[in-house]
Amino acid sequence: MFFNRHQAGVVDAMAARIVPSEEGSPGASEAQAIVYIDRALAGYFASLQVLYREGIDRVEAMSVASYGKPFVALDSSQQDSLLQAMVDGPPKTAEFFAVVYEHTIEGTFGDPLYGGNANAVGWKLIGFPGAQWGYTPAQMAKGFDARSIPIVTLADVGRLK
Numbered sequence: 562m563f564f565n566r567h568q569a570g571v572v573d574a575m576a577a578r579i580v581p582s583e584e585g586s587p588g589a590s591e592a593q594a595i596v597y598i599d600r601a602l603a604g605y606f607a608s609l610q611v612l613y614r615e616g617i618d619r620v621e622a623m624s625v626a627s628y629g630k631p632f633v634a635l636d637s638s639q640q641d642s643l644l645q646a647m648v649d650g651p652p653k654t655a656e657f658f659a660v661v662y663e664h665t666i667e668g669t670f671g672d673p674l675y676g677g678n679a680n681a682v683g684w685k686l687i688g689f690p691g692a693q694w695g696y697t698p699a700q701m702a703k704g705f706d707a708r709s710i711p712i713v714t715l716a717d718v719g720r721l722k
Contacts, residue, residue: 562599562600562602562603562604563599563600563602563603563610563613564595564599564602564613568613568614568617569595569599570633571617571620571621571631571632571633572595572598572613572617572661573589573590573594573595574632574633574640575620575632575640575644575658575661575665576589576590576594576595576598576661576665576668576669577589577590578637578640578641578644579644579661579662579665579666580592580594580665580666580669581637586686587682587683587685587686588669589665589668589669591679591682592668592669592670592677592678592679592682592683593668593676593677593678593679594664594665594667594668594669594677594678595668595677596668596676596677596679597664597667597668597671597675597676597677597678598661598664598665598668598677599676600675600676601664601667601668601675601676606664609660612656612657612660613657613660615653615657616653616654616657616658616660616661619647619653619654619657620632620643620647620657623643623646623647623654624643627639627642627643627646628643644658669683670683670684670687670689671683672691672692672714672715673714673715673716674714674715674716681712681714684712685708685712688706688707688708689707689712690707690708690710690711690712690713691712691713691714691717692713692714692715692717692718693710693713694718696710
């Protein structure tokens with residue numbers, strides 16, 4: 562909706578390092594955080610479009626200057642080093658990283674209705690049951706494993722009536 566293929570690839574690769582995948586544990590890429598970010602920039606967060614365009618250009622320039630290749634072609638340790646350099650870098654670069662970080666978290670753990678957290682993988686990762694109408698006393702008891710509660714999304718709430 563907003564990104565071109567290249568821009569989406571860079572932001573998706575950044576998100577994949579912010580919430581990385583591990584064996585048996587999905588991350589931002591599997592949650593499709595990039596879909597949430599793309600939709601948000603085409604809508605509510607349209608005011609951040611210039612920040613993203615300029616930020617992506619900075620990431621690519623830093624990557625080529627440091628490693629001689631684009632960000633998506635770097636290995637994970639090189640990407641991590643570059644992201645740390647962004648955090649420690651000039652205010653505009655640090656601001657861009659902070660915004661991508663925030664949007665990655667939102668896209669990984671927000672309700673799937675907004676485009677990210679595909680198949681509720683973020684919620685499954687942290688054991689969150691989603692948009693529940695309420696909880697039983699047993700479910701509220703200390704030590705209860707919330708992963709045993711079926712996950713309900715905002716889209717599901719409308720179908721439960």
